[in-house]
Amino acid sequence: MSTTHMSVPTSPSSIRYDHALEAEITRLSSAIAQVPELRSMYRPRWLAIQLLEGDEQLLAEVQSLPAAEAVLRTLEASSAHLRELFGEDVDVLLTDQRYSFVNSLARDVLTHPAERRRTLSEKIDRVVTNRVLSIPIFLALMWIVFKVTTDVVSPFVDWIDGVITGPFTNWVVALVGVVGLSGTWFESLLVDGVIAGVGGVLVFVPVLMSLYLALAILEDSGYMARAAFVMDRLMHTLGLHGKSFLPMIVGFGCTVPAIYATRTLDNEKDRILTGLLVPFMSCSARLPVYILLAAIFFPEHAGLVIFGLYLLGIVTAVLLGFVLKHTLFKSQTHVPFIMELPPYRVPTLKAIWKQMWERTASFVQKAWTVIMVASVVLWFLMAIPLRGSGTFANTELDNSAFATVSRSIAPVFAPLGFGNWEATGSLVTGFVAKEVIISTTAQIYAMDAAAVETEAATFAGELAAIATSFVDATVETLKAIPLIIGINLFPEEAEAEPSSLMIAMRDNFAASSGGHGALAALAFMVFVLLYTPCMVATAAARHEFGNKWMWVSIVGQLVLAWVAALVVFQGGLLLGLG
């Protein structure tokens, strides 16, 4: 391809193009000048440039004039000649030269300081997107996020739990009594089904709010774009498509939009590959499961365990992507891209609140729809006896339809340390949505627990207790903030008594794993991290990639989750851990 040159004239109104271009412009201008209708309306040089650039409206106007036949012939010849000479469309040549002209003019008239002053964003980026520091900074920020979600907001989790299992349940029981249904299966459905199931999930609203708050701050400040840039660079270095990490960042919130976000990838193979990897990014629905189990089995290191799980998800996605890209999804397509990094800014309260509220509202909405329906269905499955002499809603949980079916699947998980029907059942229902693992667990242990006599309290007294405990939770949360950076300003307080749910789960995992409950719980969390996210994500995968890839995704994730959990449990036993 030839290159073109243009001289900067003294008057900006008369741009001089490259010689060859000027020759053709002049030739066409002369032809135009011969047509009185055109000459009277337009300056010939201007019209010649517009026609060479392909202005469709002007071309149509010229074509409508019988006298302009020579102009059209000249235009065709000039365009063909220039295309042949430069190997490029004429409009590109003209625009290119105009940009060169503007650039040289700007260089001539603008005075820049000898040393360019860097903006604050540039200075921050020198550190944040630095090749060596960028990944440790990304991991450090993730660590802070999980410290906040585990340690700082836990007093509010306990507060909501106390409100739901205490006063709220009491009020519902009292209301049921007023309508004369006390002690019936309907009361059990409300208390052991709906309240235990939906309430068990709503308890984690503060955790989700804190996660969404952190994500909103990272997004609004401009950091998330840098995280995507840094991880893209890493992915690209490993031979994966650079743009793969953008959907993965979305996947930290929810897998479903992340699967749709793979549309930004051009190549079909890259798109399917990314769609297969996205579910390994731990979505926010899985966080309550980690929080609950980490609080039971790793109370001192809950943040570290959860951080490790998120990291494991990223590492699994990157390594699996690397393997698949060099085997099944081999493609040579190299699609470089540029990314616009917005300047850093102080996040606005309004924007952060909006994001946090919308996402939390979405979570709560899901609790009242999907999780409530799942809880009701589950209650019925737990109320129907398949063994023993019990009757509907009056049977040993161990003899229920749910326990019987779950028990038949449980041996599959025995080598992983959690081959009991309770854990198996929650994993099966978790296919509906990951929060359902929590609601199922809460329901199982609520149905199983003996009724605890509580001290009668007045409505006003309970309201006062709710307000007092809220203040206590706020104080505890404020005290926990310095702990994020390891500063303990307050004396150690006695650990709160574990709840009956926590004790029951601890005993259950210990029993199914031969006394290695912590190891079995870790294997369970790894399984939850890696197996099929939820039925909506599966439907999204089917919609985007078709039936075949949906099944590959489901089966692949189940196999990988099983193998990874096996490695954790059996490997841990071999190493004498747990």
Place this chain on the structure above:
Amino acid sequence: MLQQVLREFEHAREPLNLRDLAHKLGVERSALEGMIDYWIRKGRLKDDSAQTVCSSCGSGSACGSEPQGCPFVGKMPRTISLVTPDEAPVSR
């Protein structure tokens, strides 16, 4: 100038940052944006920052029923990439 922008895309070995590219080419960032927009209009580059839509999410899904779209789709950075030969318009 314009050709140089395309060449930078073609020869890039890893993702580039718009600001660094402007610095490398010795042009103002606004001028580079103008040139990129030109190539996008010409169908040689494409802007991938369009928001994704969860069109098939049913009412059971939290995102499909949101009036303002899925709340989990955050503001992702604008990315611009080269149009591959398979995607190029026939008329070009």
